[in-house]
Amino acid sequence: MFMNKFLLLLTLSSILIACSPAPEGKKDGDAVKGVTLSSNKLGPQNFNDGWLFTEGDDENFALASFDDTKWTTLRLPHDWSVSHPFEEKWDGATAYLPGGMGWYRKTFSTPTTEKETLTFINFDGIYNHSTVYINGQKIGGEVNGYTPFTLDLSEHLKPEGEENVLAVRVDRSRYIDSRWYPGSGIYRNVTLYQKPKLHIPVWGTYITTPEITQDNGRVNIAITIKNTLSSQQSSLYRTRIYDAAGNKILVDGGTVTVNAGEEFIVEQKLDVKSPELWDTESPYLYSAETELIQNGQVVDRIKTPLGFRTIEYKPDTGFYLNGKHTLIKGVNIHHDAGLVGAAVPEDVWRRRLLTLKASGVNAIRMAHNPASRELMALCDELGLLVQAEIFDEWDYPKDKRLNQQERHDDYISRGYADWFQTHAHKDLKAAVLRDRNHPSLIMWSIGNEIEWTYPRYAAATGYFEMEANGNYFFNPPYITPEEIKHRFDTSEEGEYVLAKTAKKLSEWVKALDTTRPVIANMILPSVSHISGYTDALDIVGYSYRRVIYDYGRKLFPEKMIMGTENVVQWHEWKAVIEREFVAGTFLWTGIDYMGEAHGGWPRKGVASGMLDLAGFKKPSFHMFKSLWNSEPHVYLTTQDIEKSVYTLDNTGKVVEKEEGSWAQRVWYWHDVERHWNYTEGLNTVVEAYSNCDELELFVNGESYGKQNLADHADRIFKWSVPYAAGEIRATGACGASDIIETTEAPTDFVVTADKTLLSLDEKSVSHLEIQLTDKQGKPVTHTESDIRWQVPEGLDLMGVDNGWVNNVQAFQSTSVTTHEGRALAIIRGLKAGTYKVQMTQEDGATKHVSIEVKGD
Template sequence: MKYKIATITLFLFIAVSCNTQEAVVPQTDFNFDWNFKLEDSVSGIIDTDWQKIRLPHDWSVTNKFDSINGEGATGYLLGGIGYYKKDFNASISNNQVAYIVFDGVYNNATISLNNKELGFHPYGYSPFYYDVTSVLNENGNKNTINVKVDRTRYADSRWYTGSGIYRNVKFITKNKLHIPIWGSFITTPTITKELASVNIQTSVKNKYNNTKTALLSTTIYDENDVVINTDSKKISVAKNTLLEDLTTITVSNPKLWDIDSPTLYTAITTITQDNEVIDTQKTKFGIRSIKFDANTGFYLNGKNRKIKGVCLHHDAGLVGAAVPKGVWRRRLQTLKNIGCNAIRISHNPASNEFLDLCDEMGFLVQDEFFDEWDNPKDKRKNMNEKSVDYITRGHAEHFQEWAEIDLKNTVLSHRNHPSIFQWSIGNEIEWTYPRNANATGFFNNIDWSGNYFWSLPPNNISTIKEKLKTLPKAKYDIGETAKKLAKWTKELDTTRYVIANCILPSSSYESGYADALDIIGFSYRRVIYDYGHKNYPNLPLMGTENLGQWHEWKAVMERPFISGTFLWTGIDYMGESNKGWPKKGTSSGLLDVAGFKKPSYHMFNALWNTEPNIYITSQTLDKSIYKLDNNGNPVEKQEGKWKTALWQWHNVNEHWNYNNNTVTVVEVYSNCTEVELFLNNKSLGVKKLSNFEDHIYKWTVPYKKGTLKAVGLKDGKKVECTITTTTKPTTIKLTTDQKKLTADGYDVAHIIAQLVDKNGNPIKTENQIINFSVSGNATVLGVDNGSITNTQNFKSNKIKTSKGRALLIVQSLQNKTTPINITANSASLKSNQITITLEPKKN
């Protein structure tokens, strides 16, 4: 089978603010002063009264978890039909146009303005906009926009989606001669240490009834707002036409956008007539190059790098799908701290706000378009397709009509983000095409605890080819659809690689699916990395969905031709918990749903972080995965079991509280070459990492009250970690990640409540119901304790701790600056007080 050239070099480019193309004149934050009502819900909620809200808004997360009517696929939170309404004034002159831009509405949204329908938009993840000029009332009279969101198909996904206008909305007015929405594209086709050429492709739309001439100018600024270079030219645009202009501007001694130093430049493009600026476009961008090589992997700015990635869903625990930027910042920074450098947005396009953060923080991003193509997935039964009833009908029913629109809107809106380095056209699509799936020999013969993950394809290549020829063909062909999606992508952007997450790559190589790709991604098939590279050597491959275990990373490190991995998952998420009540989500993350670190997080800190690090866990021998050998050392009960560990990290504790003399196994996760363990300052021996094939230091330790301390040595540097026996809780310790907030109605603070003993040690073995008290100008977004089985309503001030801790998130109010004071108490304990000051928003 023939493939495209093994090495493709791509160069890029740009990032922008909330709606990727940010118009400086005039752009209105359209998120405030909306009204909402939930008219119909499966649970019987009928709210006929309008309530004041601010966008982004997710009504499902405000519901109670419902084990009777809800579905585990979408986290046992219900949908319904929601109505949004906003009154606003908009005075535009005869030489102006107006647009409303939605970054995402979930889903089946009907938008009307002044009782005139603007359109219907079914897909919940793609951005869209409307030209509303002709529908606005004249003379600045009041306008009313209505959005109806039909989420009665409340099990229409395999994960929690949220419901409503859960992303940002903008109202934009422009001159009739203007740069349209998403009408700018910046690339950097040539980069050297001395010089970078920046291509600015600008669309100029003339909605006048006569030809217009103007001056089109672009100026590039560095990160300190110092002018770097500028270009100006006269343009002439015929009536009711679109002009495409390409300008090249050079940047001397460019600072590159990189994982470790994500430098962003700014391009400001203006249209000037008669010495008056009539339109302005401001775009942040990064200068960087990317390359994938089929033999040597991934290169960023000419440097060979391993992709240390995680998959993320778009919810964030207690805030649901309407995630404030500050919530994502905390979570992404926590991942960044262990060396994570890439995010796969699974399995849908990201919000522009999320991509802004990735641009700013230095994350590579795989932006994924679809989880369904021509054929549906039964959301509750996953791969065992029996039937698809009303509540499970997802976007597949709209795919034929809407796929091109959704894909192209996403690319146009997102292509100016330097963080994006891959477009993924689909996730685990193969099993929705019976012919493709059956050709592998796997389907109808899969053991999800064993043979799929660790076995070579049951059918060899010749058998797969033969079956693809002889098995009955269905209405749609996976290869043809893949080629169509790739073609649409490259019509708008050839600077990035097209990839897909293939769950059955052995058949995808032969079905035409892989022919559409620049890189093929393997989903849980690291066992056939060598198979893929040997038999299809010209197509780069990497892991795009992999287990959060050492054996997965080991397989990447041992193979230069594997660019990296995306672990499933970086953070626990709601949904995909079919018949799992009270388990409301999926707990395969390095962080839990509250963003608290889990043991697997510390393991990947040891694997991905180059700075010396160390962490201690423990477990009683009987509950551990170990037994003692003849020398009294811990060894696996099932020898080599670590090589086939799946999604869940094995059961360990992060405390040192047991019955006296209980035999425990102490595990240390570290990247140090040697570690010495101490109990109450008595050495229990020095061990070397090279002696532990599973990358986990282990000691057998009879429990004694006191302090365990591990001291590691790496490259001459020492690092240590301790855990201490705790006594009864005496207080609740409150901490916050923010002591100041901007009074803009968006900024958030995370307050962690931790039970502690008289010595200030965190207690992880006891739990209490605590009540948060919040005064001042703040909105309480909710509470959580991180447990995937916590089914208490998030919208509360009260919660029972898990592992002795809980989380409260508060958000500032717009233009309100009374300080926020927060305390907590339980039946017997009180906390310290946290005070957060509020600062006026800067213009």
């Protein structure tokens, strides 16, 4: 149990114990100067290029002699499912896209290396049930599609200069094994490492900053050194600290001796003077470069991110970053990104995260499994706090077609729960070891809405009886805590006990990282608090249960509470800011995501986000920008009053059809439009989302009156306006304003490219955004048009989309129909050169964008 005041500074509280009785190294800073590099390629090597792929399955695909000349050549990461058309015969849980079987092969020459060199390959994620072969011999693989793993190729490589064949079989035949779209294939980066037999393993450093003052930042570095030789080995080790500009500011080293066949953990304690702090506004990043040196040569090198920041959690007052009270303004995101599926280029994540950050988002919950290494690094760079989640399933499965209703037990829907008993420990360990050095990471989540799957929990709540109508979303518990506990304690336990599993998982995390709290996302917290589940946690996350924040605080005051899934509505944030003890929230979701579309054809995803599937801003984005930013902001929307959630009272004032319904809106924003094109005289409602204290609406220059924000409990300004062509404009005394104009039919379009200079790698892409316009150049959002792309050889049209979850046009197409006048294409470079991309509207308007691709 932790103290009520749970203070977490980045500290190494456990004692690091060597794995062998070798003597500790001594400081020897002078001895590590003036050395030269060995001929080994030090550090990670990109291994994404030159792969071949085919769908299907044949045991001969693993053989080095197999003729793969007809396979598709590609650059990883790769998701084969997203290249298929959407078809109703598949399942909405996984976005009406198929799974299947796939094979990857890569031929490469054995590197020229020094003697006693090892070659490792690291896969950051393969979805899923992968098997890896080298020259026809099976060497490993992973069941879990989110688990990063490293394999030793050394013993299986042919002599230097000769060719090897690496083959990867991916079994995604369980095509409904997820509750959302997971993708298929080697959908994350692959990296090659060459290391000496005395080396620092991949993820072999652990950096903490236990003491941070204005004058000094203490850096503790735990370096794991592994000796795979048959004799005891000695080496020099050295760590350099670099500032954000790449300037070396500190160097420290020593000597170490490691017994044959064993590991040793050596500790360094360094002091950085006047450290710059990492925070959400100024995410200052240092780096630590650690080297091993033998016979005057640098034989191994590993770089580790370093950020100075403190995190503190108080049950009474919430979260503190660097000693400053900080509300967590978070969103959940899944690991797909619309038209690129699960194989997401870094530039796609960058565009999406920067857009979210512009709304005031300062935190990301990686729902519901470990994110990619690149996404974690981007959060470091951009200043986004991270809750890293590890599991969505534990001992018992969730129904992939419809959570909470365990009706299916067929092969195609079997998921990770079938392997949890045997794989959970190593999968959790891999996730923590890979990510524990990221300064952005502030908490570990061990599970998401686990309670549904265990016996006793749902029945003990009292919500799911006839008289309660199952309404746990907005109602406090119907029965007392004593009755809940009695029901729970007197019911049958089952084969697995949730509280015991939670305790085990929490202990596994803390064995590897003591610097961050453990949390879980609880869907039935009224039971979880009394069942022993929360005893395993440092922080308690509530999933859609803001109605019992006060209940939890009163009955269980020793635990800090926060929202870990809440709908993108004002009432959720209102509940946070009215309670000092709630640390913040993670809204569901920051971005629309594919899958979880139960019986929803042609709906392929969930439209709960602040951004749509193409990354375009939605009305809810602007509401939260007005809530989470101090910069003045106004955004207008409109609607036919008959189609709206409003009516007029007997004074002509706009009121809700159901009084107070704003406080119980859930997954989706109410239906509004971003245009001013209606039938003349039609009664409309004009809404404005703003943080201005006062707004005035003008229709064709005529004032429709001023309104005060304080008069709107739902924080939405509303005017009743008979439609007249022209313009509407809202102006605030704060200096912000917004305008919507009547437009004609679309005759043209504008195209905006976020990048016109690309690199030849898996990170770099250009987003080409299309906006329809009329003959006056005004944006048209009320009617649609088809856009065709012509992309020359040398570029790759990764896909096209309009962002609408109900659009089931194939992503892998050269044309798309706009939605709200918008469309998106994502382009990457395949060959160095300068190219022209042509876009043509169905009525004949044509535009060109010049894209330059730089060579290596």
